[in-house]
Amino acid sequence: MGHEHGSAHGHSHTHGHSQTHGHGHPHSHSHDNPDSEPLPPALDPAVPTSELPPAAVDRRRFLRSAGLLGAGAAVLGVTASTGIGSAAASPLGGRGSGRVPRGGYTWLAGDHHIHTQFSSDGQYRVIDQVRHANAYGLDWVVITDHGSEVHARIGVEKVNPDIVAARRDTPDTLVFQGLEWNIPAAEHGTVFVHPGRNEVAVLKQFEVDYDGSPLATAALNEQRAIQGLHFLAGSVSRRRVQDALMLANHPARKGIDSPHEIRGWRDAEPRIAIGMEGAPGHQAAGMPKAYGPGGGRGYYDGSPGPGSFPGYPLESYRTFGGFDWMTSTVGGLWDSLLAEGKPWWISANSDSHSVYADTSVRGENTFATAGRYGEPTYRTAGPNLGSGDFWPGYYSRTHVGATDFSYAAVMDGLRAGRVWVDHGRLLESLDVRLRAGNREVPLGGMLTARRGSQVELVITVVPADTPNWSELLPRLAKIDVIRGAVTGPVGDRDVFTAPRTRVDQTFDVRGRTGEIRISYPLGRLDEAFYVRLRGSDGNRLAPGLLGAAVDPAGPAQDVVGDADPWQDLWFYTNPMWAIPA
Amino acid sequence: MSAPALVVGVDVLSETLREVDEVADHVRRLLEHAPGTAVVATHLSRCGPVPHLTVSVALPGADPEAVWRGGVAAVRQRWPRAAVCCGPRSTGPSSTSGGGSVLAAAQGVAAHVGRTSGRLVQFPGSLGLTGTVPLARVVAQTAVDRVEVLGAPCPDDVLLRTREHVRPTWRGGELVLVVEHAAGGVLVPFESPTPTPCCADH
Numbered sequence: 001m002g003h004e005h006g007s008a009h010g011h012s013h014t015h016g017h018s019q020t021h022g023h024g025h026p027h028s029h030s031h032d033n034p035d036s037e038p039l040p041p042a043l044d045p046a047v048p049t050s051e052l053p054p055a056a057v058d059r060r061r062f063l064r065s066a067g068l069l070g071a072g073a074a075v076l077g078v079t080a081s082t083g084i085g086s087a088a089a090s091p092l093g094g095r096g097s098g099r100v101p102r103g104g105y106t107w108l109a110g111d112h113h114i115h116t117q118f119s120s121d122g123q124y125r126v127i128d129q130v131r132h133a134n135a136y137g138l139d140w141v142v143i144t145d146h147g148s149e150v151h152a153r154i155g156v157e158k159v160n161p162d163i164v165a166a167r168r169d170t171p172d173t174l175v176f177q178g179l180e181w182n183i184p185a186a187e188h189g190t191v192f193v194h195p196g197r198n199e200v201a202v203l204k205q206f207e208v209d210y211d212g213s214p215l216a217t218a219a220l221n222e223q224r225a226i227q228g229l230h231f232l233a234g235s236v237s238r239r240r241v242q243d244a245l246m247l248a249n250h251p252a253r254k255g256i257d258s259p260h261e262i263r264g265w266r267d268a269e270p271r272i273a274i275g276m277e278g279a280p281g282h283q284a285a286g287m288p289k290a291y292g293p294g295g296g297r298g299y300y301d302g303s304p305g306p307g308s309f310p311g312y313p314l315e316s317y318r319t320f321g322g323f324d325w326m327t328s329t330v331g332g333l334w335d336s337l338l339a340e341g342k343p344w345w346i347s348a349n350s351d352s353h354s355v356y357a358d359t360s361v362r363g364e365n366t367f368a369t370a371g372r373y374g375e376p377t378y379r380t381a382g383p384n385l386g387s388g389d390f391w392p393g394y395y396s397r398t399h400v401g402a403t404d405f406s407y408a409a410v411m412d413g414l415r416a417g418r419v420w421v422d423h424g425r426l427l428e429s430l431d432v433r434l435r436a437g438n439r440e441v442p443l444g445g446m447l448t449a450r451r452g453s454q455v456e457l458v459i460t461v462v463p464a465d466t467p468n469w470s471e472l473l474p475r476l477a478k479i480d481v482i483r484g485a486v487t488g489p490v491g492d493r494d495v496f497t498a499p500r501t502r503v504d505q506t507f508d509v510r511g512r513t514g515e516i517r518i519s520y521p522l523g524r525l526d527e528a529f530y531v532r533l534r535g536s537d538g539n540r541l542a543p544g545l546l547g548a549a550v551d552p553a554g555p556a557q558d559v560v561g562d563a564d565p566w567q568d569l570w571f572y573t574n575p576m577w578a579i580p581a
Numbered sequence: 582m583s584a585p586a587l588v589v590g591v592d593v594l595s596e597t598l599r600e601v602d603e604v605a606d607h608v609r610r611l612l613e614h615a616p617g618t619a620v621v622a623t624h625l626s627r628c629g630p631v632p633h634l635t636v637s638v639a640l641p642g643a644d645p646e647a648v649w650r651g652g653v654a655a656v657r658q659r660w661p662r663a664a665v666c667c668g669p670r671s672t673g674p675s676s677t678s679g680g681g682s683v684l685a686a687a688q689g690v691a692a693h694v695g696r697t698s699g700r701l702v703q704f705p706g707s708l709g710l711t712g713t714v715p716l717a718r719v720v721a722q723t724a725v726d727r728v729e730v731l732g733a734p735c736p737d738d739v740l741l742r743t744r745e746h747v748r749p750t751w752r753g754g755e756l757v758l759v760v761e762h763a764a765g766g767v768l769v770p771f772e773s774p775t776p777t778p779c780c781a782d783h
Binding site: 296301305306318 | 595596597598625626631632733759762763769771773776777
């Protein structure tokens with residue numbers, strides 16, 4: 001069960017070796033594999049800082065201050081053969097080493113849900129998306145064009161050279177190839193693989209055999225979705241690809257991901273199906289009509305249809321503080337999964353198709369014949385205020401605690417749940433530990449300790465200290481600690497409440513700047529429980545859907561046609577469990 | 582709604598709300614003897630391999646035989662594979678393999694008669710719900726029994742922007758309209774007339 005962060009990786013961090021995860025897999029990724037990328041400029045000591053583009057300067061500062069360049073660089077697998085370990089470790093530009101919480105992980109921001117001209121509703125080149133993602137500070141992205149008959153036949157192959165070129169052109173942003181899976185009998189999902197010789201072949205076969213779009217209606221059943229996950233797992237175990245992951249996208253948008261389907265994916269292949277979008281993309285879609293699309297935030301503006309799970313309440317079709325109902329409801333669906341004591345993680349992505357106020361238009365319609373649209377052209381009609389998306393990294397970020405800057409490490413970090421997400425760059429950095437005695441685990445970890453041990457939550461957070469991409473400086477107002485009992489496997493697989501989960505404590509941090517350290521005692525470890533964090537700028541608060549006793553000041557339901565995303569910012573972390581031994 | 586009405590059930594395997602609304606409107610025009618008198622509802626059905634939507638139309642004071650020979654024949658002409666239930670008679674495929682299902686149509690009729698579930702497209706008073714109206718008018722002047730506001734509470738004198746699309750639902754015998762807040766301090770019915778479709782060109 002244990003994560004084998006062994007000495008072979010040369011990790012110097014002192015924590016985490018006691019953590020266990022429910023996935024039951026050995027780490028088989030070697031960091032010196034042939035697919036390792038060349039050294040990104042930000043990490044390359046031969047490139048002077050004055051020669052770096054602004055995003056890379058930020059990244060180098062970040063890595064230095066985190067102790068990940070210089071003396072600490074041994075943890076960076078990719079640097080092992082390049083001699084960077086002898087580089088100077090002094091922080092740059094007055095950014096002290098206290099700025100970024102230590103702990104052996106470098107937090108790589110990314111986005112696993114991005115469309116290009118290879119989607120029937122897309123527009124941009126791969127390089128357009130990747131360069132914007134890079135400029136807005138993302139370290140990794142996944143290109144996820146829609147599964148379709150045309151994409152399976154043409155696009156999935158034809159997009160690959162563009163992705164390979166983007167890897168070369170933006171070496172400090174990792175670019176995965178994936179696709180947006182039409183999950184048989186369910187919503188969309190992200191599927192992506194580790195780069196390598198067979199990345200296209202595996203994705204193509206997966207799409208042909210398991211995507212809901214090319215498939216005949218009769219094959220659109222829940223079992224087919226499970227078989228697709230088995231196919232991905234088999235592709236990894238047979239070493240056709242080094243790794244593969246699946247996450248459910250906009251899970252509550254149309255009510256068609258039932259609780260038992262989500263549990264089914266998780267339990268069928270826990271190494272592959274690891275989570276869901278906690279916050280969907282399309283976060284600009286709720287901008288008022290006067291200067292925006294005037295739709296539902298996230299394009300969550302539907303109501304129950306024939307494919308919907310009949311048990312879901314109408315609220316589930318809307319977002320709350322920009323987050324999906326499954327995640328935003330304290331004691332709701334996500335908590336009901338976590339209360340089983342099994343991992344299921346959340347992310348936050350752009351779902352970028354067409355960007356709010358962008359000045360380009362889709363190119364010539366050659367989709368059916370060429371598998372993609374032509375090159376986008378300049379929009380002479382002025383900025384497009386009817387689009388509801390942001391560029392990757394502009395608003396939504398998924399931060400992954402990685403052991404090095406590599407494809408494998410991003411996938412490992414995602415699978416381990418060392419993940420927190422934010423909107424509008426609400427936080428500069430975040431480090432969370434669950435501690436008992438001399439043992440501790442990071443986000444996503446399971447801490448096992450002697451029954452009766454005192455358990456403590458240790459939070460180190462730096463609220464935003466630079467403006468975000470909307471040029472406003474977000475102000476973190478509060479941090480909520482959400483705690484739930486682990487009640488074990490559910491009898492009814494369609495359960496979507498966790499009656500023993502609630503907001504346990506709220507820390508008011510208004511006006512605080514710089515690094516905030518919070519040690520919060522969680523008491524004696526008598527029964528298994530989990531904790532997760534959430535925080536807000538405090539602009540829009542409302543009692544939770546399960547009552548003020550469960551969540552006195554949670555996210556408010558977003559108003560269709562009147563949801564300015566910059567005025568309602570949240571961060572969420574993944575959970576950590578404490579298990580009495 | 583006082584006199585018992587003939588309820589006709591029609592299943593043509595509609596897949597979306599927009600699609601079933603078009604079918605419901607068409608069926609109503611083929612069956613309704615006096616404009617505005619029918620009560621038209623749609624129902625979720627899980628009969629057959631694919632979940633879908635059916636239509637039920639209540640015709641106050643209608644004669645089953647006359648409707649069967651007239652309106653139902655017209656419905657069958659428009660949708661040759663439709664399943665239709667009309668009083669004691671029914672027609673159409675017995676399963677959903679390629680056509681509507683008599684069972685699904687009959688279940689819609691039962692839900693309509695018992696007001697246990699269903700989504701109303703036309704109901705007493707619904708023709709007056711156009712433009713922007715005081716919310717209080719919904720309960721005062723239509724068959725809607727209760728309005729439920731999602732999200733924050735609202736003042737008594739709030740306005741409802743109907744968007745010409747008001748779809749209350751039966752819940753345990755009660756007709757409930759769920760509304761939510763919208764831009765400009767008004768309410769709108771929860772169900773949007775133009776929801777964003779999957780993979781739309783948004």
